[in-house]
Amino acid sequence: MEWKLTDDRPIWMQLSEQMARRIVAGQYPPGSKLPPVRELAADAGVNPNTMQRALAQLESDGLAVSNRTAGRAVTEDAAAIESVRRTMARRITKEFLSAIADLGYTREDALALLKEEEDTHG
Amino acid sequence: MEWKLTDDRPIWMQLSEQMARRIVAGQYPPGSKLPPVRELAADAGVNPNTMQRALAQLESDGLAVSNRTAGRAVTEDAAAIESVRRTMARRITKEFLSAIADLGYTREDALALLKEEEDTHG
DNA sequence: GTTATTGTATTAGGCACTTAGTACAATAAT
């Protein structure tokens, strides 16, 4: 998954969320070392300060730990990662159902929309 | 639907989206008159300038028209409204599927999440 | 032991968003 950044939300928040997705999706396994701040920043095309803030948030969420000069690593607590993954999935699902309902669609409509989208894009 | 505002995105953008949802959901029927800017602003608890910007966006989207001193009204083009509704629904659905996939879930998982959420919250 | 790397902190500046306050022209309401 490449970096997807929009200008309608703070970049550091988007970076933090996308790093979180990479971690819970297994791209960065539990205990594995994360790339240096400067490298991640260059890869995402943002200022190191911005990536620094994103990673700080990642630590607040319990997904990463900082070892100062030894770099940053994903937490070794696999259960915590899985917990975050489920929480994120539930939140996304809830928001989807809420958004669809706000448009005046029923749950049958929601399922139909899902099927249509899956049929369209493989 | 009450106003749901967060501080991680421009308020005028959220206001515009929520007004759009109300229109496509039928809360403000085609051709009906919209409340004055100042009233909407007071109801949402924001500055009139901010609501003004949101409504200007709504006009750019073709969902509302301004009649100067006669106030603002929803477009009478019901087909245009329905088109926006479908477009919004498709975008929301696509983003849901993409977000779920980013977390490493399959489509069967997605359906299971939906069922679980529906069972939980009515 | 020396050097390079890493996380972190600091300062400064530009920019967009939001609020507050004010004002104006056109027209609906009386």
Added chain:
DNA sequence: ATTATTGTACTAAGTGCCTAATACAATAAC
């Protein structure tokens, strides 16, 4: 005809985000 309403425009100030540039301490790498 007078008044109130409505959309719109403008300026000023405060705030947060982002970038840029720099610096430092600790430690890994050599």
